[in-house]
Amino acid sequence: MNPEHLFRRYQELQAYVGWQEGDGALIVQARPLLMPVLPAIIEDFYDELRKHPDAAGVITGGLPQVERLKRTLTGWLEQLFSGIYDQDFVHRRWVVGLRHVEIGLSQVFTNVAMSRLRQGLMMALEAHRDQVDLPATQRALLRLIDLDLAVIEKAYRAGYVQRIQRIERLATIGQVAGGIAHELRNPLNVIRTSVYYLRNSPRLTPEKTAEHLERMDKQVGLCDVVITALSNFARLPLPELKPVVLGEFFAAILDRSPVAGQYALRIDIPESVPPVLADNSQLEIVFGNLLRNACDAMPDGGRIAIEAVRTGDRVRVTVRDNGPGIAAEHLTRVMDPFFSTKARGIGLGLPLSRAIVERNSGQLTVESEPGRGAAFTVTLSTHQQAP
Amino acid sequence: MSDHRRRILVADDDVDACQNLRDILTDMDYVVEVAHSGEEALAWIERQPFDVVLLDLRMPGMDGITCYRRLRQARPETVSILITAYATREAEQEAEFAGVARVLSKPVDPRRLLPMIDTAVRQPLLLVVDDDTDLCESLWDILRDQGYRVSLAGSVSEASRRLHDRSFDVVLIDLRLPDGYGVSIAQRVRATMPEAHVVLMTGYGRELREIVGDMGLPPPECVRAKPIDIPRLLADLRRVTT
Incomplete structure (x- = not known):
């Protein structure tokens, strides 16, 4: 002072x-x-x-x-x-x-x-x-x-x-450093061993060379994803709120990155659900994360449901899976930055999603019972005013 | 055994990392198997022996250190190298405390890893057969420090299983075991691994030396009275393994 x-x-x-x-x-x-x-x-x-x-x-x-x-x-x-x-x-x-x-x-x-x-x-x-x-x-x-x-x-x-x-602040920096170190060292590990192989292999074929170069390229991409996730989190742009028609929105997402064959996907968005007011590209990050999490929770496959319900001037969109669910002691922490139960996970997906949803004047909530799957619900404003 | 190549198990949930180590190690004429989780790694270990296991510290399900402990239980002679993307001092210390051979941090430098593997696969293989678990554990620690790979068996039947799985350079046998006499193991080693050296350990001293002779067993290189004189045992081992 x-x-x-x-x-x-x-x-x-x-x-x-x-x-x-x-x-x-x-x-x-x-x-x-x-x-x-x-x-x-x-x-x-x-x-x-x-x-x-x-x-x-x-x-x-x-x-x-x-x-x-x-x-x-x-x-x-x-x-x-x-x-x-x-x-x-x-x-x-x-x-x-x-x-x-x-x-x-x-x-x-x-x-x-x-x-x-x-x-x-x-x-x-x-x-x-x-x-x-x-x-x-x-x-x-x-x-x-x-x-x-x-x-x-x-x-x-x-x-x-x-x-x-x-x-x-120091504790947070420590967490960040730990999370980032892990997520960057794994791709670096692959890159370094590929370099070693390319330099030292006594029987290097053109196919093997191509395979390792491609692998290195992919791993550089993974490093970039980590850094992008981090900088996205650091500076989240102001949302451009526009009406988003949920049916079209999910069709576009799933077209671009479809879920793998072992997942049975059900989409239940009634005609009566009006468009929501949100930033389309930010919403893509949110639902991309939620769908990816659902898949990661069930590596051997399972059921995923996307359901939309209108309540007054709000729309609730739920992504539900029938995976192992979230342990009660983790439930309050899943949206904390750098908390992750995945072997490969930086722990920024859900906190970033929540930050985005809140900037879009919405809420992100989670419900889960161990053994009975998890449900993440994004509540957003409708484009139309309630009658 | 038809294939004398050394066997290495790479356990990492990062598929690319496994593939790269497989490429590098295959070039060095190792036989390489790959596991993507601790459970998978243990399943491999239970099926067959490996000379070296490279273990990622963090995998889905079982973590690397737990996996190591179970692996050490199943096949104590396996040399484990723990690989971690964290490389915090605590993780290293925990691993060292658990008896992991070495801890390497990612990104792994093959110029460091390969000499470690080469050293490990050249270490003499010992089998200690004794029903005294504490003695086994102490011998494991002492002999491991001296650069031996050490397998353990607490009974005649367990020793038979160990001997069936792989050949050993030296077999240390306690003469009294819960399910029979160690002499039968010595005989089996004589018959199936003529190059292996046998050290008999006994708490009964002179008399058993005679029993051994009476049973028509070729005199073992050493019969050592218990309690084991460790410096003398180490000298014996150095003599027979070099």
């Missing part, structure tokens, strides 16, 4: 806790009374710290670190009583919170430590009640400490969120 913005926020908080014009002056006035008790408060702070395993674990640098931290804490307290609560002051408070995230000191400990500090300071003031306007000075000091706590907590939160996001 930039220091100016932070300072404005601090000023808002000052108003909120009722920070008064003269509060700063009261604290400066009490400063000579408070300074002598600081060493005791700081000692108490570190004694407490040592008693709590979670907090003590933060001290990894031994005594030298504790000495350093004591000096930091002293500086922090001295600045608290300086009476100058400007942008620089607020920024330093903020840095304390960030530092706590860095070293892994829970905010709970900060809250408790601040409570002890508060008590220590209040007692010091009470001991000199004859030298200060006790209620006003105590109120000023409490407000000041509350403000500090607010800034530190806010910084802690911001730092914590950032840290979690960083960890998640």
Whole structure:
């Protein structure tokens, strides 16, 4: 957060806790009374710290670190009583919170430590009640400490969120790298061994040469598919929504890439189902994926059904198979990126399909019972408005 | 045996990868069979012995390491080379822990793979016949480390099956087995594999040395008392296999 913005926020908080014009002056006035008790408060702070395993674990640098931290804490307290609560002051408070995230000191400990500090300071003031306007000075000091706590907590939160996001990002990169590595290394493996064969075979025939060149070409294509899938996912273009007549749409898909002979395909799209509003080429990717998944689930063949039903101004298109189904523990994860149960699968088909369907103002849902097949349903808007 | 060529099984669900290894290895005069899943690989292994099995780590159904464990059970003398497209350190460690000979990552470089196969097929073949499973497993580990291929049998009948399947360079036999005496195995080895060396192991020392003589069996190269003196056994093996 930039220091100016932070300072404005601090000023808002000052108003909120009722920070008064003269509060700063009261604290400066009490400063000579408070300074002598600081060493005791700081000692108490570190004694407490040592008693709590979670907090003590933060001290990894031994005594030298504790000495350093004591000096930091002293500086922090001295600045608290300086009476100058400007942008620089607020920024330093903020840095304390960030530092706590860095070293892994829970905010709970900060809250408790601040409570002890508060008590220590209040007692010091009470001991000199004859030298200060006790209620006003105590109120000023409490407000000041509350403000500090607010800034530190806010910084802690911001730092914590950032840290979690960083960890998640790294985990995702790891997953992506793993998935891509596998999917690219397999074709590379074929290419490399073909190159070796072509270079070293003692009885290389023109037929064998052609066979291996063709194989290499095919495998380069597979690498390209992986990279295309990934970049498709990275930048999904805005859909061009146009009416799509489902009967014609599926006839075209199946004409271009028919399902293999071992699958019995049934298409049930009643005349009464109106065209849907979607991007034709994006929808092709979605149903291409769903049909491919259905086939992959039943390598030895099986039944696949494509059914369309109108409900109000929506059309539900279901791709159903009678394969082994999806285990309950996988059902919620099948649409997560890089989740795959296939031996060869990068795990982008369903998440990409879902992203596409959602961009086309639709939903992709799945139902399955192990042993009883799986059904993926794409719900889209109709072209016509409901009567 | 009519065909003395070495036999290699390539197990990978990537059909092209299998085809390429088949082409390369056939050129090197190996007999190559191909499996596209762990189950298929095990079916091959159960039907006949192989010298080397190349196993892809991730295949549909059974994974490579599970497949390896079952393969090791069925034919412990088979040398396995695990091939993986992941090549994470964990996968490698797991494979090494499971006793896989080597782990190679894809894309496989035949210039590395071929010498590994060549080394493996030249390693002497040993059969250890003993009903003490722990001893068998320990000997397997020790001898495997020393560059022997080691098959195991826990009984006379299992030993007969092993001897029927392939010939061995050395056969180590415990004299007392649950279904008979090891002497009968020694006799069979003498009769069918005259070049093979026999090492008899016994917990009964001197007396059995006499029994062996009484039974009219040609004196085995070594009769070793149990507990087995490993350094001495290794020295014996080095002597008879080089």
